[in-house]
Amino acid sequence: MRTLLIIGIGAGDPEQVTAQAAAALNRVNVFFVIDKGQATRELVDLRTEICDRYITGSDYRIVEIPDVHRDRTSPEYRRAVSEWHEERAARCAEVITAELADGGTGGFLVWGDPAIYDSTIRVVERICERSSPEFDYRVIPGISSVQQLAAAHRIVLNGIGEPILITTGRRLSSAVADGAQNIVVMLDAELACRALLGSAGCGWQIYWGAYLGTADEVLVAGPLTDVIDEIGRIRAAMRERKGWIMDTYLLRFI
Numbered sequence: 001m002r003t004l005l006i007i008g009i010g011a012g013d014p015e016q017v018t019a020q021a022a023a024a025l026n027r028v029n030v031f032f033v034i035d036k037g038q039a040t041r042e043l044v045d046l047r048t049e050i051c052d053r054y055i056t057g058s059d060y061r062i063v064e065i066p067d068v069h070r071d072r073t074s075p076e077y078r079r080a081v082s083e084w085h086e087e088r089a090a091r092c093a094e095v096i097t098a099e100l101a102d103g104g105t106g107g108f109l110v111w112g113d114p115a116i117y118d119s120t121i122r123v124v125e126r127i128c129e130r131s132s133p134e135f136d137y138r139v140i141p142g143i144s145s146v147q148q149l150a151a152a153h154r155i156v157l158n159g160i161g162e163p164i165l166i167t168t169g170r171r172l173s174s175a176v177a178d179g180a181q182n183i184v185v186m187l188d189a190e191l192a193c194r195a196l197l198g199s200a201g202c203g204w205q206i207y208w209g210a211y212l213g214t215a216d217e218v219l220v221a222g223p224l225t226d227v228i229d230e231i232g233r234i235r236a237a238m239r240e241r242k243g244w245i246m247d248t249y250l251l252r253f254i
Contacts, residue, residue: 008142
């Protein structure tokens, strides 16, 4: 039986790799990395740096798997994502079966924590369902961008006795309509919080961060109405310079 380890490696700072994750890294024979193209080559290089830092032996390999196309225009979001996961699982299963010997251990290195808005666990579940011989898998948690955001801004995510909602940019408006007042927003390509500007926007405070945990980390905080344009300018400039952006923010209604 082959074993796959899904290892959370933190938000970007190699020093966020936990002792448990470092031990798991040293069990892996072959690391499988989804190659999303030249724009995100830096992320592949950071994974290599983490392996070099924490793995004490040299008998491991890194195998890159070209990513499959995802239809981001489909009006049926859930179905499009499910089909994307299925295609990615099929491609990964083929490569893993060819590259990982029976009895070996493979590894997927996941930014942040594998449980928070990441597809790796779902993809690996599908790999295990479709593969012969059998696979088993384990999940090693990591420090998430949500935790790094709070630490970088020196804040507590919730108000006293209040809940926190973690959601995506495309669902932010419904979260606000439902009365959420401490909202962590991830996967927001278009800064959906702009829609809150106006009379209602005056009550929102934002704590925003991009490239959290990396040397390029940038933070902005303040009333949403005062800092949204600054955030927009920084996002555009950084995306132009690096070719990609990963950001997270907390909205709090004061």
